[in-house]
Amino acid sequence: MDLKSSKHLVEAQNRASIFLDENGLDGTLARQYWLMLFDWTLTEYVQQLQKPVAIDLLEQYEVALKRLVKHEPIQYIVGYADFMNERFKVTPDTLIPREDTAGLIELAMNFLQNNPTSRVLDIGTGTGIIPIKLAKTFPTADISACDLSEAALKVAIENAESHNVEIYFVKSDLFNQLDSEAPFDVIISNPPYISENELSLMDESVKKFEPTLALFAEDEGLAIYQRIALEAHNYLNPNGLILLEIGFQQGEAVKAIFQSEYPDAEILIEKDLNSLDRYVKIQL
Numbered sequence: 001m002d003l004k005s006s007k008h009l010v011e012a013q014n015r016a017s018i019f020l021d022e023n024g025l026d027g028t029l030a031r032q033y034w035l036m037l038f039d040w041t042l043t044e045y046v047q048q049l050q051k052p053v054a055i056d057l058l059e060q061y062e063v064a065l066k067r068l069v070k071h072e073p074i075q076y077i078v079g080y081a082d083f084m085n086e087r088f089k090v091t092p093d094t095l096i097p098r099e100d101t102a103g104l105i106e107l108a109m110n111f112l113q114n115n116p117t118s119r120v121l122d123i124g125t126g127t128g129i130i131p132i133k134l135a136k137t138f139p140t141a142d143i144s145a146c147d148l149s150e151a152a153l154k155v156a157i158e159n160a161e162s163h164n165v166e167i168y169f170v171k172s173d174l175f176n177q178l179d180s181e182a183p184f185d186v187i188i189s190n191p192p193y194i195s196e197n198e199l200s201l202m203d204e205s206v207k208k209f210e211p212t213l214a215l216f217a218e219d220e221g222l223a224i225y226q227r228i229a230l231e232a233h234n235y236l237n238p239n240g241l242i243l244l245e246i247g248f249q250q251g252e253a254v255k256a257i258f259q260s261e262y263p264d265a266e267i268l269i270e271k272d273l274n275s276l277d278r279y280v281k282i283q284l
Helices: 009-022 027-036 044-047 053-067 072-079 100-114 129-137 149-161 196-203 204-209 225-234 251-261
Strands: 080-083 086-089 120-124 142-147 168-171 185-189 236-245 266-271 277-283
Touching: 009 027, 009 053, 009 185, 027 044, 027 072, 027 149, 053 072, 072 080, 086 129, 086 149, 100 129, 100 185, 100 236, 100 277, 120 129, 129 142, 129 149, 149 168, 185 225, 225 236, 225 251, 251 266, 251 277
Parallel strands: 120 142, 120 185, 142 168, 185 236
Antiparallel strands: 080 086, 236 277, 266 277
């Protein structure tokens, strides 16, 4: 593939599309990759299609395409991901935000609409998308976030600064660095929940490039839920709320874990936009 000899952008795009198809990727995404790599709007792209394009842009694009066919996610190549109409920094130390997590945030927002000064904790914050979105919508809420990964926390702090919100970030293995004397009203988590025996089912891009610490959990992916269930009562107000994202086959298992620890709680399994079990809501 030699994009540098292309006379116009449209020619480069055609060559890029063929290259992607030949390497097992979707050639129709060639345009989207260009837009993301150079942060162009679709209007800018259309206006430039029949025009010569700078050699340095073609060189950058060719390098990116070669990384893509090795299954490196475009978000890591460009250094950002768009989520809920906003932009967040991502690195290989953080998971790439998925749209499923928007439903988890919406469940928290439903609670905060009636309780806007609540104390909120996000466990395993990664890029910080959950606390940042909540803090921007509910600036009177007292929001904390923790992660076991210092590198991920650094990214989350940068994202919070770029979005001009104040969040208390702490390196913590779940609750172990938190103060049980200052309980929370809401605990939210999108924890690692993939079982290691599911590794063969995952995309190559996920297996090769996304952080395993944020993906996999023992006990068929349920280990972190078990730990949260055991420890949360020490850090949650009596009428507190726990909101969890889950694997689509884990609803009943996660519900049973929390029902055992909180027999009087109201526990609901909520579905995502694809009508799959995706969230568990535990109301004490």
